[in-house]
Amino acid sequence: MRGIDEQQERYAALDRVIENYAGEEGQLIRILQGAQEIFGYLPEEVQAYIAGKLGLPVSEVNGVVTFYSLFTTEPKGEYTINVCTGTACYVQGAQDILDDLRRTLKLTGGDTTEDGLFTVKSTRCVGACGLAPVLTVNDEVHGKFTRRDVSRLIRMYKKRSEVKAGDQISERPGTYQEQSPAGH
Amino acid sequence: MIKSLRDLEHIKNSRLPDIRLRTGNVGSNDTLHVLVCTGTGCTSSESRALIEEMVKQLKSRDLQHRVKVFKTGCFGFCKMGPIVMVHPGEIFYCLVEKEDVDELIESHFINGNVVERLLYQDERSHGVAYRRSDINFFRAQNRVVLRNCGLINPEDIGEYIAMDGYFALADVLVNKQPGEVIDIISASGLRGRGGGGFPVGRKWAIAAAARGDVKYVVCNADEGDPGAFMDRSILEGDPHSVLEAMTIAGYCIGAQRGYIYVRAEYPIAVDRLEIAIDEARDNGLLGRNIFGTDFHFDIDLRLGAGAFVCGEETALLRSAMGRRGEPRPRPPYPAECGLWGKPTLLNNVETFANIPLILRYGADWFASMGTEGSKGTKVFSLAGKVNNTGLIEVPMGTSIRTIVFDIGGGIPENREFKAVQTGGPSGGCIPVEHIDTPIDYESLKEKGSMMGSGGLIVMDETDCMVDIARFYLHFSQDESCGQCTPCRVGTKRMLEILERITKGEGTMEDLETLEELGEEIKDASLCGLGMAAPNPVLSTLRYFRDEYIAHIRDKKCPAGVCRALLDYAIDEEKCVSCGICAKACTVNAIRGEQKGRPYFIDRQKCLKCGACLARCPKEAIYTG
The missing domain is CATH 1.10.10 (Arc Repressor Mutant, subunit A)
Known part of the structure; x- marks a missing residue:
């Protein structure tokens, strides 16, 4: 059990x-x-x-x-894609990227795909406006994103999920990982 | 443990040679310092992998003692990240990738030949900039609050001390009375950098005069305005400046405890703060008997959980107590009744970051920068349709033209500048006719906008101002806490009207209704969020009424943004009938034969999603 x-x-x-x-x-x-x-x-x-x-x-x-919007009462997918819809990203076409993602992943009602792999949401400004438009996948930030990158992104994480399942590594997504300071 | 001014000086003197190498005050020395930005922008551009690679390769060549790699905070030029700066010489490398490390080491670090292809290329003058000071983006700036960002390692308290850090605190605790300190702050003319611009000295005086044996100092690091990231960069690049200022504030008002309320969306900032607080405690700069006096002070973090309204002070304090972040009517103000009902001094990150400087260099020095009513500098995050996006700091009173064209390098693809949006969802848009407006608290208010926390979003001819107004109102509506009717229901009704207009279903009466409703919501709302929510609509109605009328009367969106008013078509001359658009279309609205005649779009079926336009390799699809 x-x-x-x-x-x-x-x-x-x-x-x-x-x-x-x-x-x-x-x-x-x-x-x-x-x-x-x-x-x-x-x-x-x-x-x-x-x-x-x-x-x-x-x-x-x-x-x-x-x-609070960071709390969720629904289970999330393995990868949560948060499309930043702050102003800087919005004027650079974030809404189109969000729509494309939902369309490509065939999300109509909910935010999570049937296989539980992806959750797609929009988020408030992540403060990386210099790289707009920006989206985050769990804690990885992808800047200067374009509509053309959408299918590549999904392929990349699908592949990563397969590799992970193969390796049986229980890396927990959603945990922030910082490297130790260099130069000491 | 640092117990006296002498201890502090000892650390400063031992660490200063290192820093001197970076500030250009040292002659030939065989040592090189390589500073790599680890702010959020550059981290997103893989700067951490870059550091790892560099450290690895230096070690394998046994160069790690001669060439030292340091993490720093944000340089501000986020678009060109990851940024690597090499000292001595302040050689400024842009867009550095892991693959470039080998060449950097061989050519520059070993043989002393700068790698030209990684230097900044000025598109306008076609010149190459070797040093940071040669780049236009930096030349018109005056980096005071951001002085340590991109210079010191934010995770090393010694480097902050070497840059005179904690000397203001030592001086205040040992030599000054609280009243004297507050007088200096008042004389400097510093006003709150979080939005409203309330005089900081007066706020401190009120909190100091409030009766109570327990008081609190709170730092508002809930930077909620979309498009603003200066507080984040200060926390990531120079966290000790905020800790030092809060401790000074604690001494002045008689508080022993401080809280930093920071957004959970800022993991790097949270991390750096935790490290900084630990370092300060380990060195005796937080805790009991600071600098051997009988003054005790400690700081803790409180994490936000994603609610814009928590930027409002009464809502923030409730949230910091672990409750729903709902604002309450004022008075009583937090200075009298704040956290757990005790007198609480609340300032934002940038405000605090100014304090040690004012105390170190004097009120006159600070007041010599800026305009009559707005002293000092202001940090802005410059984003949107501008060539050089990033973080900038200029004296108050700098014109929008200087910021957008001299520092920002103008608009991409030579498009027309249309407006700049300041103040986020609480502010407004300033059109091209006011481009020479000096930016300060009063002038922005006069133009129907506000300073806000410092987001500057540049817009060009391809941005629809009706859609922008709808965007901001949707934001405020979504973030309304729902307590008071004017905000909860009023913004909803305004949003419905705006949505109607962007669909071409508006009427001319709608414009008057929007203005009336807007004024009423401003008058009757409970807190700042509601009172300011109509601003983006009212300011665009004031300056861009023609655009609203075009949507209503002609059913056209002049900027080509509002989807319902666009028609997609295929240029027969350009179409090579590759079929990519038909595959991209989810509703089978595009038909044609694989090879042969151009494709065409069935307007009845078309959802106007634009997926085809984004995919077409020949740019044959257009809107009209």
């Missing part, structure tokens, strides 16, 4: 996050961010669990979750 073990591990990880921050006042958002990193999204059970642990009404936790 591997699935149950995994779920238990996730809750154990969540407990550690809660323990880490529960002593400080007003850290609900940090805890929810941690929970989303662990579970990939914030289903009702997780919200209720956090509320119980912190002694808050579930409604308050849910109110916070639904207020």
Whole structure:
């Protein structure tokens, strides 16, 4: 019963996050961010669990979750493509890129492909306006993007997903990785 | 641990030779410093892979002691990234790739021959620029707040100290009374850089006078305006300047705790801040008994979670307490009743970054820059339809023309300049007839826009101003927290009208309705978001009414943007009947034979998505 073990591990990880921050006042958002990193999204059970642990009404936790756009209550695809629709990107054609992506991935209603590989969303300015138009795939930023790059991008990540499945590497997307400083 | 001014001087003196090499104050020395930008722009352009490759190759040639590689913050010239600067000589390389490393090492680092093909080529003069100071983009700037960005390693507190960092704090704690410091800030004329332009000295004085034994200092790093990234670059390139200023503020108002509220969308900035806070604590510059005095101060981060309204101060404070970021009516202002009901001083990143400089060089020095009512410099993020996109800093009062044409290098493809948008969703568009307007708080307001946090988006003849107004209103509408009716419902009604107009279904009465509604929303909304939301519509109505009328009366979009008003057609002369467009069309609206006669578009079926136009290799598809 591997699935149950995994779920238990996730809750154990969540407990550690809660323990880490529960002593400080007003850290609900940090805890929810941690929970989303662990579970990939914030289903009702997780919200209720956090509320119980912190002694808050579930409604308050849910109110916070639904207020902020970085929280999601739906599971996301393996790769989340966020097309920046800040002004600089918008005037350089970000809307067309977003439309092309959705069309190429055959997204009509929801934001996630049927195979669970891609989620396509628009995002507020990522602050890389000098490279507009910009999109991010998980935490990788692709600048000076054009409509012609759309199919190449999708092919690239499809291939990466296949390679990863082959290698059985459990690299977790959505985690920011910074290199250690050079020159020391 | 740094316990006194002497300790600080000791660190400065030991680190200064390194920095002198970069500021051009050192003669021939065999050592080379290679600075690689690791701001968000250059990181997106693979600068980290570049650093790895360079370090690896230097090591394999056993050059790592003579040629040192450093990460730095943003140089500002994001479009030409990754940027590599080599000292001595401030040789400025652009668009450097991993594959160029070998040549750089062999030719420049070993044999002393600059690699010309990687230098900046000026399109207008067709000249090559060797040094940063030879490039027009930098020549008209005055980098004061950004002085350390692109010079020091933001993850090394020693380099910040070598550039006189934390000396202002030491002086304030040891030699000055809080009131004296506030007087200096007031005399400098510094105004808040986050948007409204409230005098900073007055704000500090109010917070200092507020009664309460517990107070807080909060830094607003929730840079939500789309198209603005100066706060991000300061945090990424010079995080200690913000920590130092917040600590000074804490001393002045009597606070022991500070919070930086930063967007979660800025992972590099969050990382650098965490490193900086740890370094400051390790050195005793945050924590208990700073500089051996009885003053204690510490700083923590609070992460935002994606809500534009949290840039508004009362909403930000609620969010920093872990709640929904809903604004509340003022007064009471945060200076009296802020975080957990305690007096709270709230300034934005760029405002704080000015403070150590003012205290170090004096109020007169600061007030010598800028205009009558707006002192100092301002950092702008220059983006949109302009050749040199990036981050710039100019004295207040610099004209839009200087920024767009001298620094920005004009409009790509020789198209016509149409307008510049300032102030994000709260600001407005300034048209070509006001291109010589000096930029300061008052002049922008007079023209129907506002300073905002400093995003400057340049627009050319291919941008539709009705669509831009719709874009901003859609943004504000989406980000409205929904508490007050004028903002929640009013912006929705305005958006519906604008959408109608962009579809060619508007009426002339709509224009008056937009203006009336806009004024009412401005008057009646609860917070700044609602009060400013109609600005992009009102300012475009003021300067570009003709465009609105063209959409309504002639059913035409003069800029060729609004899809519903365009017709796609194929130029028979140019079409080579390759069939790529027909494959791109998802509704089978394009038909033709593979080889033979030109293809054609069925207007009844066409969704006007433009997918065909983007793919056509011969540019045979046009809109009209």
